[in-house]
Amino acid sequence: MSTSSNASSNLLNRLRKNQDSRDEAPLYREELPSSTTSIPLLDSTTKTSPFQYFRTPEFRHRARTYSLGLLVRLLTLIVIIGVLAAIGIGLTYTDGLPDPDDYSNLQFNWTTNPSSYLRPFNTTFQYNVLLDGHSHSTYSDGRMSVRQLLDWHIANGYNAVIVSDHNTIEGGLAAEKLALAEYNSSIVVIPAIEYSCCRLHMNLIGINQTVTIGPPVPTDQDLQAVIKQVHDLGGIVIVNHIPWSNTTEDGYEVPRLPNHPSLSDLKAWGVDGFEIINQGTFDYPTMQFCQENNLIQMTGTDVHYPNVPANAWTLIQTANYTKESILNEIKARRTSFLFDPTGTNTRSYPSENSAYWKLAPLTTLGDYFNSFYSDSKGMYSFQGTFCQPEVLEVHNSMIGWFIFWLFISVVVFELVRAGVMALWSLVRRKTSISSQ
Numbered sequence: 001m002s003t004s005s006n007a008s009s010n011l012l013n014r015l016r017k018n019q020d021s022r023d024e025a026p027l028y029r030e031e032l033p034s035s036t037t038s039i040p041l042l043d044s045t046t047k048t049s050p051f052q053y054f055r056t057p058e059f060r061h062r063a064r065t066y067s068l069g070l071l072v073r074l075l076t077l078i079v080i081i082g083v084l085a086a087i088g089i090g091l092t093y094t095d096g097l098p099d100p101d102d103y104s105n106l107q108f109n110w111t112t113n114p115s116s117y118l119r120p121f122n123t124t125f126q127y128n129v130l131l132d133g134h135s136h137s138t139y140s141d142g143r144m145s146v147r148q149l150l151d152w153h154i155a156n157g158y159n160a161v162i163v164s165d166h167n168t169i170e171g172g173l174a175a176e177k178l179a180l181a182e183y184n185s186s187i188v189v190i191p192a193i194e195y196s197c198c199r200l201h202m203n204l205i206g207i208n209q210t211v212t213i214g215p216p217v218p219t220d221q222d223l224q225a226v227i228k229q230v231h232d233l234g235g236i237v238i239v240n241h242i243p244w245s246n247t248t249e250d251g252y253e254v255p256r257l258p259n260h261p262s263l264s265d266l267k268a269w270g271v272d273g274f275e276i277i278n279q280g281t282f283d284y285p286t287m288q289f290c291q292e293n294n295l296i297q298m299t300g301t302d303v304h305y306p307n308v309p310a311n312a313w314t315l316i317q318t319a320n321y322t323k324e325s326i327l328n329e330i331k332a333r334r335t336s337f338l339f340d341p342t343g344t345n346t347r348s349y350p351s352e353n354s355a356y357w358k359l360a361p362l363t364t365l366g367d368y369f370n371s372f373y374s375d376s377k378g379m380y381s382f383q384g385t386f387c388q389p390e391v392l393e394v395h396n397s398m399i400g401w402f403i404f405w406l407f408i409s410v411v412v413f414e415l416v417r418a419g420v421m422a423l424w425s426l427v428r429r430k431t432s433i434s435s436q
Contacts, residue, residue, distance in 0.1 A: 074410070088366025091359060098359065101350035103143050106306050108155035110346045115157075118338040120315055125336035127315035129326055131160040134194070134203060134240060134275060134300025139171030140382075142304045143350075146175040150187055152303065156310035156344055160326055162300075164192035164203045166382045169210045176323075190323050192235075195226060198379070198387035200245060200260050202271065203298075206327045207235035216381040223261070224269045236331060237271045238298045241278035242286055249378050252388045256379045263289045272296050272331070277312040280341050296330060299337045306350065309343025372399055 053059055091097065114130065136142035137149045144152060146163070153161045165171035172191025179189040192205040198217045204226075211229050215222065227237050245257040261269070263286065273296025276287040290297045299312035315336040318325040329335065372395055378388025 070414070077410070084362075084365050085369040088362050088364075089369050090366070091363050092366040092370055097363070098353050098355035099143075100353055100356045100360075101143075102353040103145075103148070103306065103350045105351060106144065106148050106151075106348050108148075108151045108306075108348055110155050112155065112157040112310070112344050112346065114310075114313055114338050114340065114344075118340055120336040120338060122336040125315060125317075127317050127336065129160050129188075129316040129318055129321070129329075130158050130313040130338070131162070131316060131326065132158050132301050132303070132310070133162050133205075133238070133298040133314050134278065134302045135161055135163055136165055136194075136302070136304050137163060137171040137175065139168055139174065140165035140194075142171075144303075144306055146171060146178055148306065149303075150175060150179060150183060150189070152306055152348070154187055155346070155348075158310070158313065159186065159321075160188040160190070160316075162190045162192045162203065162205055164194040164205070166194050166196045167210070167213045169193050169207065173208065185321060188321065188323055188326060190326065194240065196382035197257075198381045198385075199223065199257055200266075201240040201257070203238040203240055203275070203300075204230045205236050205238060205330075206323075207233045209233070214383055216383040216385045216387070220261070220265070220269075227270050231270065236273070236296065236327070238273050238275055238296060239266055239271050240275045240300070241281070241283075241302065242274065243281050243283050244278060249388055251376050251391070252378055254388065256387070258387060267293055267295065273298055273333075275300050277337065277339055278302050279308070280311045280343060282339060282341070294333060296333055297335060297337070298330075299339070306348040309340075309345070309347070311340055311343045313338040371395070372402070 120127065132153055135149060135153070137144060137146045139146070142149065142165070149163065150161070161175075163172040163175040169191055172189065172193070176189040176191050179187055190206060191208060192203050193207070193210060195202050195204055195211070195213065197214070200223070204211060207230060211226060211233070218226075230237050242260070242263075245260050246255045248254065249256045263274075266274075274283075274286045274290055275298045276283050276290065277299040279300075279302055287297060289295070299314045301308070301310055301312070303310075315338065316326055316329045317334070318329055374391070374393045374395070376388070376391040376393070377386035378390075379386065381387055
């Protein structure tokens with residue numbers, strides 16, 4: 001009995017020791033260094049994989065956190081680019097924005113005497129009037145006020161000017177009123193309209209009211225009605241810059257003003273003459289046509305900006321220095337001209353407009369994003385439309401390269417960000433160790 005009892009007692013003690021060792025195992029593992037708690041304990045016979053860490057919960061947590069952060073950063077970048085593009089493109093289609101140049105303080109403090117170095121085309125021609133037959137003010141698309149326009153002409157050797165704003169007589173009438181009131185006969189103003197449409201431009205000279213304008217693409221009958229109306233008002237009709245009108249419109253392979261009437265048709269319709277010099281362009285074939293058909297030959301600066309030269313002066317001899325006398329000589333075809341293809345040397349330049357630079361960063365962005373597409377409309381009709389069909393072309397190649405370089409920029413940013421964060425973590429760890 002005693003032997004059996006001792007054996008049972010020994011077996012019970014061994015079971016208790018095994019149970020105690022199992023109970024103590026967790027206590028031992030909890031005392032392991034914290035840096036090893038996430039790494040499974042393996043004996044020397046276990047084979048480890050170099051990618052085993054990528055299957056751990058810690059890696060999955062870190063990957064999830066980074067992915068969410070990257071998504072937030074990408075969405076933020078897309079929203080910022082979208083907002084900037086919308087603002088920039090919107091501003092480029094907004095009217096009334098500040099001009100980059102300030103024309104308010106122009107100075108024309110010089111005097112040019114073209115007679116001192118140029119001879120008339122008809123070398124024996126006598127003259128006392130030097131006329132500009134074509135000019136523009138702020139009443140249409142010119143940059144100079146009527147006062148500045150008069151000062152510019154005086155500085156460039158003119159003592160008479162035809163002010164011919166697009167499709168309105170108001171600029172010419174305002175300039176004439178100012179000249180009579182303040183310029184003491186130093187310059188004579190003749191009001192006019194540059195009738196502008198998609199078929200031709202022509203100066204309607206010596207009238208005091210705006211005639212019927214339109215439609216943007218008039219018929220032959222429409223144009224003949226305008227010519228007749230001007231003649232009924234006592235004015236003359238001069239067809240302007242035919243070389244400019246017939247120049248190929250960029251991207252369309254058609255003339256800038258399609259279906260321009262021929263010289264013969266215009267003569268048959270009753271026009272009085274043609275502009276044979278516009279700025280620095282000498283239209284010699286049209287001058288020959290005028291000579292052969294006894295038509296008026298006119299020259300014009302077509303000036304819009306102050307920083308351009310004067311190239312030609314229409315010459316007239318009058319007994320009385322008045323608008324009526326000048327018009328009578330023009331109608332009688334008693335004119336000649338001076339021509340300088342180089343143009344006058346002295347110019348006046350506008351100053352910078354500080355208001356423009358406030359919006360320039362955004363409008364420049366708009367110009368950049370506008371380069372992703374081309375919206376071609378052709379030549380403006382000066383009646384609210386365009387003379388060629390609108391062509392919208394999206395530049396897919398540029399958009400693709402934009403996305404490519406944006407992707408490269410994001411990758412570089414993420415790499416730099418990871419490097420900065422790793423460096424910052426190392427600095428903090430060293431700081432923490434040194435402070436212990």
